[in-house]
Amino acid sequence: MLSEQVYAQLQGAIMRGDYSPGEALKPQDLAREQGVSLAVTREALVRLVGEGLADRLPNRGFAVPLLSDHRWQEIAEARRVIEPAVLRMSIERGDVDWEARVRAAHHRLARTPAYVPEEGEHYTGAWAEAHRVFHRTLLDACGNRALLETFDRLWTASELARRWSAHRDPDRDGAEEHRRLEEAALARDADTAAAVLVQHLTLTVAALTDASGQASP
């Protein structure tokens, strides 16, 4: 399906920061660039709006969302509310296969360089993906599709907001927090794991919104 390809391409471009926040996404231009018809780009854009990756201004077309600092903090708070609870369920229910996948995901994350000189000031695409997979894997033994879909949605919004947050903090990748998270999860220590996760989320949002922008290990 053509619209699927266009959707994937656009999603990647927006998440990668190829467009600035607020920038118009003109169906005609996109159609010409990708060599497809208006209907196809239109469908992709409508889907993007549904996922929160584009805004729709009635009769004024589509645009990359403008994320306020406030919105970013709301998303972070939502994650602090939901993810620890899901993590507890996951730790409760996970089997050996899950443990193995957590180890694998953490290993990949720890060994993937977060920043490389030539890719600008942001972390690499490979690290972003490894980061997502690690957090997703931690939760996915909860076995509840509705909760995991909620996680996916919040993660996407979170990454988009983070991409454009005022204060980028290249020194912070939370490696130590990830290590403690893996450790607590595999030890089935739900209290510690939940606490570390809350701290991780709190520090991340703090590093990206505070004027001080404190670095962390």
Next chain:
Amino acid sequence: MLSEQVYAQLQGAIMRGDYSPGEALKPQDLAREQGVSLAVTREALVRLVGEGLADRLPNRGFAVPLLSDHRWQEIAEARRVIEPAVLRMSIERGDVDWEARVRAAHHRLARTPAYVPEEGEHYTGAWAEAHRVFHRTLLDACGNRALLETFDRLWTASELARRWSAHRDPDRDGAEEHRRLEEAALARDADTAAAVLVQHLTLTVAALTDASGQASP
């Protein structure tokens, strides 16, 4: 915008149960019925898929979702995980205006008949809406759009699943639980409110999935 109207119409029809689960949603038929072009119905259907109110079968078109009993229980579990936490925040942060809106929403819910003979075996549209507004109002003082959007999404999925659940239980409308919920919320008793909410959600899913189908006050 035309697609908006078509979307609203379709959403209503699906939630109302005008189509059976699994039934195909043919763009051509819908376009003819509503007197619009294919592009318009197509856009509405794509949006519906995004909201989980329609399934998309690649190259086989759109259809009303088939909800398994398992899926329904997952959604209910997700609500039990998320909503009590949001309710606590709402109780913590709500002001007098919120208290007034909770009272108003509960009053409307309590005074709206849940069932009328002529509207078939299901509760009325007016009651369903009053029910949604009451639960939504309880939570909305949390002030977090991301969390409220999550609630909206889960509520929609929940109502759709409930509509087609195997065991409908016309005697159960949870009036007493709603009363206790209102009482605890206004008394700012977060622990009690959260406990009542969990019980309310648990009883609802139990009444609709158990073969026994026990009625409750």
Next chain:
DNA sequence: GTAGCATCAATAATCGATTATTGCTTCGAT
């Protein structure tokens, strides 16, 4: 009688063109 292939009708996906709306620009009046 059955298995497998070819044909066909239904419809999903896509396209190019048309209509309607918006914000900007320009022109005129005060």
Next chain:
DNA sequence: ATCGAAGCAATAATCGATTATTGATGCTAC
């Protein structure tokens, strides 16, 4: 010079028609 209204260019929204896929039907070969 500035404010306001009319015209204009850009583009969003919509449409009708075309192409591609699918699942079903019926035919043929064994």
